[in-house]
Amino acid sequence: MSDIVAPPLSDDVPTPDLKPDAMKEVRPFKASPEHQAALGFPGTLVDDWQKVAIRRLGELVEGSRALRVFLDSCVKCGACTDKCHYFLGTGDPRNMPVARQDLVRKVYRRYFTWAGRWFPWLVGAQDLTPEVLESWYTYYHQCSQCRRCSVFCPFGIDTAEVSMAAREILDSVGVGQKYCNEILGKVHKIGNNLGLPEPALRNTLEGLEEDVKEQCGADVRFPVDVVGAEVLLITPSADFFAEPHIDGLIGYAKVFHQAGISWTVSSEASEAANFAMFIGSHEQMRKVAQRIREAAIALKVKRIVVGECGHAWRVAYSFWSTLIGPLDFLDPRYPQPQHICEVTEGLIARGALRLDPSANDDKVVTFHDSCNVARATRMGDRPGGQFTVPRSVIRSVCAHFVDMDPNTIGDKTFCCGGGGGLLTDDLMDLRVKGALPRLTALNTVVQERKVTHMAAICAICKTQFSKVLPYYGLPREMVISVHQLVGDAIVLGAKD
Amino acid sequence: MSAWTIGYAVLLYVAFVVLVGGVAYRVAVYRFTPAPLRIPTMPAPRTALGVVARMGREVGLFSSLFRGDKWAWIWSALFHASLLLVLLQHLRYVLAPVPLWVRLESPFGSYAAFVLVISLVGLLGRRLLIARVRFVSAPSDYLMLLLLLVIGVTGTLMRFADRVNIVGFKAFILGVMALHLQSLPLEPLILVHVASVAGLMLIFPFSKLLHAPGVFFSPTRNQVDRSRREGGMRVSAGNEAGTGTTASPVVREGGL
Numbered sequence: 001m002s003d004i005v006a007p008p009l010s011d012d013v014p015t016p017d018l019k020p021d022a023m024k025e026v027r028p029f030k031a032s033p034e035h036q037a038a039l040g041f042p043g044t045l046v047d048d049w050q051k052v053a054i055r056r057l058g059e060l061v062e063g064s065r066a067l068r069v070f071l072d073s074c075v076k077c078g079a080c081t082d083k084c085h086y087f088l089g090t091g092d093p094r095n096m097p098v099a100r101q102d103l104v105r106k107v108y109r110r111y112f113t114w115a116g117r118w119f120p121w122l123v124g125a126q127d128l129t130p131e132v133l134e135s136w137y138t139y140y141h142q143c144s145q146c147r148r149c150s151v152f153c154p155f156g157i158d159t160a161e162v163s164m165a166a167r168e169i170l171d172s173v174g175v176g177q178k179y180c181n182e183i184l185g186k187v188h189k190i191g192n193n194l195g196l197p198e199p200a201l202r203n204t205l206e207g208l209e210e211d212v213k214e215q216c217g218a219d220v221r222f223p224v225d226v227v228g229a230e231v232l233l234i235t236p237s238a239d240f241f242a243e244p245h246i247d248g249l250i251g252y253a254k255v256f257h258q259a260g261i262s263w264t265v266s267s268e269a270s271e272a273a274n275f276a277m278f279i280g281s282h283e284q285m286r287k288v289a290q291r292i293r294e295a296a297i298a299l300k301v302k303r304i305v306v307g308e309c310g311h312a313w314r315v316a317y318s319f320w321s322t323l324i325g326p327l328d329f330l331d332p333r334y335p336q337p338q339h340i341c342e343v344t345e346g347l348i349a350r351g352a353l354r355l356d357p358s359a360n361d362d363k364v365v366t367f368h369d370s371c372n373v374a375r376a377t378r379m380g381d382r383p384g385g386q387f388t389v390p391r392s393v394i395r396s397v398c399a400h401f402v403d404m405d406p407n408t409i410g411d412k413t414f415c416c417g418g419g420g421g422l423l424t425d426d427l428m429d430l431r432v433k434g435a436l437p438r439l440t441a442l443n444t445v446v447q448e449r450k451v452t453h454m455a456a457i458c459a460i461c462k463t464q465f466s467k468v469l470p471y472y473g474l475p476r477e478m479v480i481s482v483h484q485l486v487g488d489a490i491v492l493g494a495k496d
Numbered sequence: 497m498s499a500w501t502i503g504y505a506v507l508l509y510v511a512f513v514v515l516v517g518g519v520a521y522r523v524a525v526y527r528f529t530p531a532p533l534r535i536p537t538m539p540a541p542r543t544a545l546g547v548v549a550r551m552g553r554e555v556g557l558f559s560s561l562f563r564g565d566k567w568a569w570i571w572s573a574l575f576h577a578s579l580l581l582v583l584l585q586h587l588r589y590v591l592a593p594v595p596l597w598v599r600l601e602s603p604f605g606s607y608a609a610f611v612l613v614i615s616l617v618g619l620l621g622r623r624l625l626i627a628r629v630r631f632v633s634a635p636s637d638y639l640m641l642l643l644l645l646v647i648g649v650t651g652t653l654m655r656f657a658d659r660v661n662i663v664g665f666k667a668f669i670l671g672v673m674a675l676h677l678q679s680l681p682l683e684p685l686i687l688v689h690v691a692s693v694a695g696l697m698l699i700f701p702f703s704k705l706l707h708a709p710g711v712f713f714s715p716t717r718n719q720v721d722r723s724r725r726e727g728g729m730r731v732s733a734g735n736e737a738g739t740g741t742t743a744s745p746v747v748r749e750g751g752l
Contacts, residue, residue, distance in 0.1 A: 015628075017627070018627050018628065018631060061529075062529065063529070063530060063532070064529065064530070064531070064532075065526060065529040065530065065531040065713060065715060066531060066535060066714075066715045066716070068525070068526065068529050069526055069710045069713045069714050069715070070714075072522075072704070072706045072707075072710055073704065073706055073707040073710035073711065073714070074704060074707070075637075075704045075707050076623075076629065076632045076633055076634075076637050076704070077561065077565070077568050077572065077629075078565065078568060078622070078623075078626060078628055078629035078632065079560075079561050079564035079565040079568050080564065081628040081629065081632070082628065083564065093628065093631045093632075096628060096631070096632065098632045099631060099632050102632060113702065114702050115636075115699075115702045115703060121635070122634070122635050122636050122639075123634055123635075123636045123703070124634030124635075124636070147537065150537050150716055151537055151560065151563070151564075152560055152561070152563055152564025152565070153560060153561075153564070154554065154558055154560050154561040154564075154572075154707075154711070155707055155710060155711045155714050155717070156537055156554075156560065156711075156714040156715075156716035156717035157714070157716075158535065158537070158716050161535065282532070282533075316724075317723060317724050318533065318534045318535070318723045318724075319533055319534070319723070320723075320724070321723050321724060321725070322532060322533055322534065322723070326725070327725055328725075330725075331727070332725070332727040333727050334727050335724060335725065335726050335727060336724065336725045336727065337724065374538070375537055375538050376535070376537075376538055377538060378538055378539065378540075378721055381726070383538070383539035383540060383541065383542060383721065384539040386538065386539070411537070411538065411539065
């Protein structure tokens with residue numbers, strides 16, 4: 001934490017003055033030729049990159065109504081300009097959503113619109129120069145694709161779509177981001193983001209069985225590749241060993257155990273995350289998702305349940321039916337896929353879990369709505385269930401629950417600062433500054449409402465908060481999994 | 497028949513064809529561009545009817561902008577509402593005989609012109625004064641506001657200050673529409689007003705003014721939330737706009 005200084009926390013996040021180019025030099029490491037090759041992208045910048053990039057932009061626009069409408073429709077009203085956590089944390093005007101979009105929009109106008117071809121100076125159109133390409137790499141890797149800006153846009157323009165397209169173009173000319181592309185390579189080769197091979201996975205889960213047995217005396221299983229199990233659990237691989245994620249995994253296992261639901265993870269698809277969404281590659285996204293369909297068929301499961309992971313839930317909820325659907329081989333009596341919070345909430349509502357909320361009496365808990373869950377998915381049967389279901393679960397297992405400032409939760413939630421493929425140490429400066437709005441709201445309830453813990457349902461959020469909380473003088477242990485609260489409150493033995 | 501009359505008639509024909517043809521082409525392009533993935537901004541309606549309601553709130557009330565920026569909402573709501581009233585008022589210059597409802601609307605449309613001009617000044621003011629908005633503004637963003645201001649100011653002057661030969665102008669317009677040209681009254685305010693309107697029509701399909709048809713095709717706002725198989729769940733009819741303030745829903749764990 002040497003040279004990175006977090007902005008001071010106050011009781012509000014003021015809209016900063018513009019600091020042009022403040023974040024111009026902050027960019028993630030580029031992917032090596034090997035990482036690129038593994039995904040079928042050119043290893044280094046191709047010779048005719050300008051032509052390739054413009055052609056790719058044209059293809060993307062032709063294949064995406066969203067991109068076309070978004071690039072045409074912005075009126076520069078400015079409603080989004082103070083909504084991005086990275087702008088609020090850095091003051092760099094290129095982190096204002098409209099300015100970020102404009103980096104691509106200027107080029108789109110230059111090559112694909114009549115006005116930009118003939119009067120570029122008039123409409124702010126620009127040639128695709130090496131500097132523009134570099135600015136794409138820099139500022140589209142300062143976007144966590146959280147979609148907060150799209151909530152306030154009168155036309156629903158979603159910067160995430162533009163950001164994904166820009167990263168896809170960068171990949172197509174040979175300029176990839178190391179963090180995302182290296183991880184995608186690991187998914188293809190080993191089955192999960194962390195590169196955890198099957199023996200290590202089995203070993204870890206066996207160790208967990210022993211830990212839980214020691215802790216509460218029950219034989220809670222963590223099954224791998226069990227053919228014929230009812231549920232295939234798809235969860236981020238961080239749940240297998242990272243803190244605080246692993247306590248969430250223990251929570252899922254206890255829920256399944258007490259409800260008598262047989263379940264398994266798959267060694268072939270031991271990863272819920274799908275970083276292909278971050279780099280905007282539909283082809284990669286389909287390939288990564290396809291592993292899960294194949295695993296579900298091979299293991300003859302009846303249901304797929306997704307663990308606590310924000311963007312994975314988006315891919316599963318919103319994209320699976322298009323990418324790998326239909327999931328008609330699964331039990332039609334259940335939502336497919338289903339979120340672990342929906343499963344737990346339903347079991348609680350039916351009285352199928354024996355809970356002792358006093359186990360969490362030492363905590364005052366608040367809840368962080370993860371951006372992809374909040375603005376790109378649903379839980380339960382009503383719009384907004386993605387907000388009520390996890391809160392309902394928390395309230396069932398914990399007596400003290402407090403919400404943060406209403407302008408920072410629900411569909412107005414602030415990103416943790418590490419989403420969208422930015423959860424890498426080479427972007428630490430950005431991650432710390434981008435966490436400012438969320439941590440300001442958290443700090444307020446810590447000061448005023450004595451909040452001790454912030455529960456989350458996203459592996460990226462949990463890792464990001466654990467890392468950046470100390471920069472703001474808050475303890476890293478504050479962030480916990482929702483299913484850690486559940487796991488701690490479940491009384492095992494009685495109803496087994 | 498003066499050169500002015502012929503020139504302005506041709507200008508209006510060209511502007512009309514470009515506006516209608518250009519927007520129709522653009523709408524067709526939007527319509528036939530695929531939208532493979534579902535990306536509605538959640539919480540989103542679960543039924544098509546709910547989407548109609550959501551779009552109605554966006555287009556009729558600018559509901560998202562209201563949540564995002566109150567001042568931008570005030571100026572743009574005033575601008576669009578007064579523009580609508582003024583346009584309706586203008587029907588009296590192209591319809592003969594003038595329908596009763598247009599006559600009744602006419603005073604509202606006339607005085608709305610002042611609101612139109614004031615709101616344009618407001619929009620221009622925030623574009624100039626707010627550094628964040630100035631940063632993202634191109635010359636065309638200012639020029640479009642100025643063009644609208646020219647239209648609004650000349651129109652207001654003709655209506656309230658420097659009365660022009662509106663009867664003669666209506667005869668010209670009806671002639672243009674009937675392809676039987678009548679001479680255009682050569683008054684500077686008329687010439688500037690009509691030329692500016694034609695200019696706006698000409699740039700419409702090539703500019704950010706496409707936001708008008710574009711919003712209807714915006715996938716984040718017009719898609720239904722129905723991407724997963726929802727076995728064991730019921731579609732709740734009400735609460736389409738739920739934002740998490742309602743009681744927690746019941747997720748059925750059927751089959752256990």
